[in-house]
Amino acid sequence: xxxxxxxxxxxxxxxxxxxxxxxxxxxxxxxxxxxxxxxxxxxxxxxxxxxxxxxxxxxxxxxxxxxxxxxxxxxxxxxxxxxxxxxxxxxxxxxxxxxxxxxxxxxxxxx
Numbered sequence: 544x545x546x547x548x549x550x551x552x553x554x555x556x557x558x559x560x561x562x563x564x565x566x567x568x569x570x571x572x573x574x575x576x577x578x579x580x581x582x583x584x585x586x587x588x589x590x591x592x593x594x595x596x597x598x599x600x601x602x603x604x605x606x607x608x609x610x611x612x613x614x615x616x617x618x619x620x621x622x623x624x625x626x627x628x629x630x631x632x633x634x635x636x637x638x639x640x641x642x643x644x645x646x647x648x649x650x651x652x653x654x
Contacts, residue, residue: 581607581616585625592629601629 559565588604605626612622 578616581611581614585611585617589625589629593632596632598633601632604629 559568585604585607588600588607592600592604608617608622608625608629611617612619
């Protein structure tokens, strides 16, 4: 087995022969490293949100889940499941906290 730099992410069993295969291997290793960082940050944020149950940590984890789904690091349905579970941890809002915002009607000018 031949190891390249960053081989702890993707060990290479067969050495690429062509120039494009070598380039593709470099590219896939870089992408794997980025994806690993994104998923690790997401897992840490989820763990922190579940233990503390604070609104700030939950919002951060939801944001990271959305970003990971946007870059297709995780599937969008998985991001939705994560968001659903985390929003259940938020405290229930009372009717006093829910206030309606009334929009003002636009004035029309007649000529």
